[in-house]
Each structure stands twice: as structure tokens, then as C-alpha cells.
Amino acid sequence: MEPAEMIIPRTGIGLDVHAYAPEDQPCPLWLGGLLWPGERGLAGHSDGDPVAHAAADALFSAAGLGDLGTHFGTDRPEFAGAAGTTLLAEAARIVRAAGFEIGNIAVQFVANRPKFGPRREESQQVLSDAADAPVSVTATTSDHLGFTGRGEGISAVATALVYPRPHLPIS
Ligand SMILES: Nc1ccn([C@@H]2O[C@H](COP(=O)(O)O)[C@@H](O)[C@H]2O)c(=O)n1
Numbered sequence: 001m002e003p004a005e006m007i008i009p010r011t012g013i014g015l016d017v018h019a020y021a022p023e024d025q026p027c028p029l030w031l032g033g034l035l036w037p038g039e040r041g042l043a044g045h046s047d048g049d050p051v052a053h054a055a056a057d058a059l060f061s062a063a064g065l066g067d068l069g070t071h072f073g074t075d076r077p078e079f080a081g082a083a084g085t086t087l088l089a090e091a092a093r094i095v096r097a098a099g100f101e102i103g104n105i106a107v108q109f110v111a112n113r114p115k116f117g118p119r120r121e122e123s124q125q126v127l128s129d130a131a132d133a134p135v136s137v138t139a140t141t142s143d144h145l146g147f148t149g150r151g152e153g154i155s156a157v158a159t160a161l162v163y164p165r166p167h168l169p170i171s
Pocket residue numbers: 111112113114115116117118139140141142143
């Protein structure tokens with residue numbers, strides 16, 4: 001393969017944090033594309049899912065297309081209450097429309113709860129369906145340290161790998 005035809009992958013990173021909604025304004029918890037009944041919800045202009053948002057941000061970062069705010073700013077009323085999976089699907093569409101294929105996305109969130117392990121496969125399936133690419137999700141606590149340890153909010157960090165769509169030879 002000639003150097004000019006080499007496909008060079010690009011990595012991206014995304015970080016998102018959402019605080020828990022105030023106790024007098026309760027809302028459902030959406031995390032990793034899943035609804036968690038009985039868990040305290042996170043505040044946000046959209047559904048406040050930091051896992052889906054970090055994944056979308058990592059895609060934009062990898063493609064060099066700005067970030068979540070560039071495409072889904074809080075000044076856009078149509079994204080009020082939007083599902084994280086909707087934002088992730090739209091981010092993937094924008095990245096593909098810019099000429100990239102998506103390799104994979106990896107996300108880790110930091111929270112004391114909910115216990116994620118039992119629903120990992122379900123979450124990964126929902127997010128992978130949204131992105132139409134493999135999404136893996138891991139969870140950790142912060143050993144009771146910091147704002148996640150005090151139960152003030154949930155953070156998530158993601159990496160993504162994209163690569164320019166190869167030009168097929170015209171036969
Ligand atoms: N919300 C969470 C947090 C953690 N886990 C799982 O527990 C493991 C140990 O967590 P540490 O913070 O002590 O490293 C972690 O590797 C996860 O498998 C979880 O399921 N949900």
C-alpha cells in the first residue's frame with residue numbers, strides 16, 4: 001500500500017459529569033442508555049446520561065468535529081430531555097457523514113451506585129445499537145473520595161477510535 005493510501009486511525013476522548021437532581025426536583029436516572037428504577041436521577045438539559053454523553057464527545061473529539069456543545073448546545077430546545085442514545089446516534093451519524101468509520105468506543109463511569117455489572121451487557125447492547133459500533137462500558141467507585149465518592153454526581157470518561165473511510169477503487 002502506498003503511503004498516500006495508508007489509513008491512519010484517530011483517537012478521541014470525552015469526559016462528562018452530571019450532578020444528582022435536587023431532592024425537591026426528583027427525576028429518573030438514565031445511565032449507560034438504561035433507566036434505573038429506584039435510583040436518584042441526574043440533572044441535565046437532556047436526560048443527563050454521562051456515559052452516553054462522554055461516548056458522543058469522544059466521537060466528536062476523534063473526528064475533530066468539536067464537542068457535544070458544538071452540536072447539541074443547551075440553546076437548542078429540541079434537545080431538551082433528549083435521550084443519551086439519541087445524542088450518541090446523532091453524533092455517530094455526523095461523524096460518518098464527515099467521512100469516518102467508527103472502530104469502537106470505550107466508556108468508564110465513576111459512581112458508588114447503581115451496581116453496574118449485572119446490567120453491563122444490556123447497556124453495551126443499547127449503546128452499540130445507538131452508535132452502530134461496539135461500545136464497551138466499565139464502572140468503578142472512587143473509593144468514597146471526591147464528588148463521586150460523596151454521592152454528589154456521576155462522571156464518565158470515554159475514548160473512541162475512528163478512521164477515514166477508505167476510498168474504494170473504481171472498477
Ligand atoms: N457503580 C459500580 C462501581 C463498581 N462496579 C464494579 O465493582 C468493581 C470494583 O469497584 P472499585 O471501585 O472498588 O474498583 C468494578 O471493577 C466494577 O466491576 C460496578 O459494577 N458498579
